[in-house]
Amino acid sequence: MTTPLPPDGVDAIRSASRRLVRELGFMGGRFAGTDLSPSAVHALIEIEGGGLTARALAGRLRLDKSSVSRMLRKLVVSGDVAESADAGDGRIKMLALTADGRRRVAAIHAFARAQVTGALDRLPPGVAGTVLDGISLYAEALAADGGPPDAEIEIVNGYRTGLIARVTEMHALYYARASGFGRRFEAVVAGGLAGFCERLDHPRNAIWSAWRGGEMVGSIAIDGEDLGAGTAHLRWFIVDDSARGTGLGRRLLATALALADAEGFDETHLWTFDGLAAARHLYEAHGFTCVEERPGDQWGTEVLEQRFVRARLTAGPQSAASQRRT
Structure with missing residues (x-):
């Protein structure tokens, strides 16, 4: 049941947000049990996922490049972060945690998990899921008003060099962090996507990738055969962390569904996992309904798999060919 916002609800949310910031330690003190700044703690957690440059880190943290550069210099000097030349382009410096950095991040995670668990234990039984859904949706809504404007991100149709590797990387990094998936998941994504790209000449199959400044930051596909x-x-619907909050997810989803409708598919199906509240909200906003849930451990970690279905809408004035050119 939806609870209406009371007349003073906006100010109440603002007050709760300020208190949340204070209780988490953003205003000073030992943030996350460390002597680091909040931005440095967040940087270490992002670098832990791998595959990051300083530029990509700045995008994820919503910080200017000069601030990130100064922060990284301190983390390198402290022995927490190491920089190395990219194998494909020596001008690009890749970031990685050192052994000391990994130990520090492990301690940060332990502190934060204990902090969250302690707070949840003080709540009435059965409301932890409500907290997760609420804070996820609220964060997503706040993010939608920030970040680079949509005009800076171009969505293109079809295969481009490096697409299989980059889409696989985005999935592997995100789901390792969100769901604990590892090698098995990455191998299945890479193999399935490679096989699908061999079928892109078939007219009812399509894949789109989103590009910003020469970097792929999102993807989605319609498989009309399997x-x-x-x-x-x-x-293969994914948006890189650096592009979250720009509206790119909605644009990609609308592009793919427009083709599905124009091609006359009766239904569009997708599989996802329980716990991704913001993604579920996006699917439901575009007409999907969860029709099946079942536990699964095919990725090496047990999750509650969910199947969503959306019925075809009446085709608009654009033809299928014009949708594929989006």
């Missing part, structure tokens, strides 16, 4: 006649499969 689920049988009349059913489209929405696959």
Whole structure:
């Protein structure tokens, strides 16, 4: 049941947000049990995922490049972070945690988990999921008003060099952090996507990638063959952390669904996992309904898998060919 916002609800949310910032230690003191600044703690956690440059880190943290550069210099001097030349382009410096950095991040995670667990234990039974859904949706809504404008991100159709590797990387990094998936998941994503790209000449299959400044920051695909006649499969939908909050996810989803409708698929299906509240909200806003849930451990970590289905909308004035050119 939806709870209406009371007349003073906006100010109440502002007050709760200020208290949250204070209780988490953003105003001073030992943030996350360390002597580091909040931005440095967040930087270490992001670097832990791997595959980051200083530029990408600045995008994720919403900080200017000069601030990130100064912060990284301190983390390198302290022995927490190491820089190395990228194998493909020596001008690009890749960031990684040192052994000391990994130990520090492990301590940060332990402190933060204990902090969250302690707070949840003080709540009434059965409301922890409500907290997760609420804070996830609120953070997503705040992020939607920040970040680079949509105009800076171009969505293109079809295969481009490096697409399989980059889409696989985005999935592997995100789901390792969000769901604990590892080698098995990454291998399945890479193999499935490679096989699908061999079928892109078939007219009812399509993949789109989103590009900003020469970097791929998102993808989505419609597989019109693997689920049988009349059913489209929405696959490989991912937005890089640096592009979250720009509206890119909505743009990619709308692009793919427009093609599914124009091609006359009766239904569009997708598989996801329980716990991704912001993603579920996005799917439901575009007409998807969860029709099946089942536990699964095919990725090496047990999760509650969910199947969402959306019925076809009446085709608009654009033809299928024009949708594929989006």
